[in-house]
Amino acid sequence: MCKGNKISLLEVxxxxxxxxxIMGQYAKLIDISKCxxxxxxxxxxxxxxxxxxxxxxxxxxxxxxxxxxTYRTWNVVKFYELGSKKxxxxxxxxxxPITKTTDLECDKDKFVAQYETLLGxxxxxxxxxxxxxxTEEIKYSVWKVTEFFEQNxxxxxxxxxxxxxxxxxxxxxxxxxxxxxxCPVDALTRNDQLGYVRLNVTTCTGCGYCVDACPFxxxxxxxxxxxxxxxxxxxxxxxxxxxxxxxxxxVQSCPxxxxxxxxxxxxxxxxxxxxxxxxxxxxxEAYLYGEKELGGLNVLTVLPSKPExxxxxxxxxxxxxxxxxxxxxxxxGALAIAGTALMLGFSFVNSLLQGSNKGDxx
Amino acid sequence: xxxxxxxxLVKVSEQRVERIKLHERISHTINALGFLLAAGxxxxxxxxxxxxxxxxxxxxxxxxxxxxLMIAAxxxxxxxxxxxxxxxxxxxxxxxxxxxxxxxxxxxxxxxxPAKMPLQGKFNAGQKMNFLMVTFNAAGFVVTGGxxxxxxxxxxxxxxxxIIAHDIQAVIGICGFMAHAYLALLHPDTRASFxxxxxxxxPLEYAMGHHALWYEDExxxxxxx
Numbered sequence: 329m330c331k332g333n334k335i336s337l338l339e340v341x342x343x344x345x346x347x348x349x350i351m352g353q354y355a356k357l358i359d360i361s362k363c364x365x366x367x368x369x370x371x372x373x374x375x376x377x378x379x380x381x382x383x384x385x386x387x388x389x390x391x392x393x394x395x396x397x398t399y400r401t402w403n404v405v406k407f408y409e410l411g412s413k414k415x416x417x418x419x420x421x422x423x424x425p426i427t428k429t430t431d432l433e434c435d436k437d438k439f440v441a442q443y444e445t446l447l448g449x450x451x452x453x454x455x456x457x458x459x460x461x462x463t464e465e466i467k468y469s470v471w472k473v474t475e476f477f478e479q480n481x482x483x484x485x486x487x488x489x490x491x492x493x494x495x496x497x498x499x500x501x502x503x504x505x506x507x508x509x510x511c512p513v514d515a516l517t518r519n520d521q522l523g524y525v526r527l528n529v530t531t532c533t534g535c536g537y538c539v540d541a542c543p544f545x546x547x548x549x550x551x552x553x554x555x556x557x558x559x560x561x562x563x564x565x566x567x568x569x570x571x572x573x574x575x576x577x578x579v580q581s582c583p584x585x586x587x588x589x590x591x592x593x594x595x596x597x598x599x600x601x602x603x604x605x606x607x608x609x610x611x612x613e614a615y616l617y618g619e620k621e622l623g624g625l626n627v628l629t630v631l632p633s634k635p636e637x638x639x640x641x642x643x644x645x646x647x648x649x650x651x652x653x654x655x656x657x658x659x660x661g662a663l664a665i666a667g668t669a670l671m672l673g674f675s676f677v678n679s680l681l682q683g684s685n686k687g688d689x690x
Numbered sequence: 691x692x693x694x695x696x697x698x699l700v701k702v703s704e705q706r707v708e709r710i711k712l713h714e715r716i717s718h719t720i721n722a723l724g725f726l727l728a729a730g731x732x733x734x735x736x737x738x739x740x741x742x743x744x745x746x747x748x749x750x751x752x753x754x755x756x757x758x759l760m761i762a763a764x765x766x767x768x769x770x771x772x773x774x775x776x777x778x779x780x781x782x783x784x785x786x787x788x789x790x791x792x793x794x795x796x797x798x799x800x801x802x803x804p805a806k807m808p809l810q811g812k813f814n815a816g817q818k819m820n821f822l823m824v825t826f827n828a829a830g831f832v833v834t835g836g837x838x839x840x841x842x843x844x845x846x847x848x849x850x851x852x853i854i855a856h857d858i859q860a861v862i863g864i865c866g867f868m869a870h871a872y873l874a875l876l877h878p879d880t881r882a883s884f885x886x887x888x889x890x891x892x893p894l895e896y897a898m899g900h901h902a903l904w905y906e907d908e909x910x911x912x913x914x915x
Contacts, residue, residue, distance in 0.1 A: 674802075675801045676876050
């Protein structure tokens with residue numbers, strides 16, 4: 329059945345169930361155009377993988393739950409403000425916080441009219457003085473939206489409209505994975521049958537070379553790794569679930585079906601159809617990220633605009649220094665050490681021979 | 691008569707002179723232990739054939755222990771006898787004409803061929819080279835190792851240079867260590883000096899033969915037991 333295929337003892341358990349059922353690599357499809365930023369995937373991931381919670385003090389208030397992935401957070405929904413930079417809806421918020429609606433230089437009647445056309449009848453308490461800062465912020469946003477459409481009534485391309493976009497960030501499960509090349513103890517390996525990069529936590533030394541190598545900045549070290557305590561962690565594509573014919577936890581939880589999971593070929597077809605649809609709707613730069621990058625990623629992303637807009641490298645690469653370091657410096661170093669050992673061995677034998685030739689001298 | 695002469699010769703050959711002081715031996719031992727620990731655990735991340743010996747994070751913790759030992763080692767000398775260290779350093783960094791000649795002939799001597807070596811002081815030119823290599827390599831290890839620990843706060847571009855420099859230093863250190871250990875433990879001419887690092891003494895005969903200038907200058911007058 330699997331003649332010629334070497335399957336190590338460690339892998340048997342993992343591959344056994346799929347020996348008969350493997351039909352090809354699997355992939356996860358992230359559709360940014362559908363994501364509503366609810367972060368159910370983050371919660372589901374934490375719940376299934378029991379990764380625990382981060383210290384809230386390390387993650388001050390912001391739109392995102394975390395600025396970046398952490399040792400305990402294997403996926404993060406990243407928030408991006410896209411569209412015309414000049415009319416960015418939320419720049420004002422960070423520059424100088426609005427404390428009262430009356431601070432805004434706007435015509436009250438006009439504001440109410442705009443509000444009603446956009447959001448329905450004006451609530452009676454819209455201009456009550458005693459309000460929380462949060463409701464003030466919402467009102468300010470509404471005001472900015474109305475102002476924007478007033479100034480740019482001729483917008484035709486939807487990607488020019490300022491808007492939030494959400495990208496679920498996590499391991500891309502690359503075919504040509506830099507982390508695997510960087511790992512000195514083979515703790516990171518790739519399951520090519522199912523298509524994911526697994527991490528053997530027992531073997532991991534926590535050296536962090538994968539953290540430096542990953543072009544997506546995915547693996548994260550535990551706190552204290554600097555002193556040799558703590559290891560690396562990252563998404564495993566819920567390998568335990570998919571081997572039992574279940575979808576990954578994040579996919580299972582996604583309310584608007586922005587996440588899909590299935591055979592990679594099918595996911596590529598689905599993604600391409602989404603791209604075609606987005607292009608029809610005016611998103612000219614829509615792109616299926618991961619189809620060809622790094623030999624093919626097993627996490628595909630439907631991007632409504634350029635990869636750079638979502639902090640993704642347009643051409644991700646395995647860092648070049650890995651070749652210099654692992655293929656030149658280290659083999660030469662090993663050769664130097666072996667050469668010295670051989671030379672000393674020769675010296676010892678030679679000195680004994682010379683000693684016996686010399687007879688009783690010394 | 692012949693027996694008396696023989697006895698006298700035996701007596702001379704049994705005489706030992708102090709060469710390395712106690713605090714220097716302590717320092718050397720701690721440095722050696724630290725080096726072995728750091729080199730052994732470092733090789734686990736260097737050569738994939740040793741990956742099963744990593745013991746998870748244990749190898750990395752021991753690597754830091756090794757580094758701490760190596761950093762602590764020189765303070766035993768500096769703290770105990772600063773003047774002595776200064777004198778040693780002056781000797782180490784001075785290469786005389788004989789020393790240069792010694793270095794030229796040293797490879798053949800290392801390889802076990804008979805070679806007539808020039809007269810040497812307390813440290814021969816090879817020992818001086820080893821001492822300098824250890825000193826500068828140690829300083830380099832502190833820099834590259836320390837920066838590697840702090841690399842999350844450094845620009846991303848720094849990592850390749852640091853790790854490659856650290857690896858090259860490790861190779862230099864390990865090769866140097868092997869040659870040093872070979873001369874002390876195995877080489878038929880010099881292994882007599884190994885006891886110097888245990889109890890601090892070398893045979894009088896050895897001091898006269900291998901460190902003749904040192905013997906003439908210091909041992910003969912002051913230190914003769």
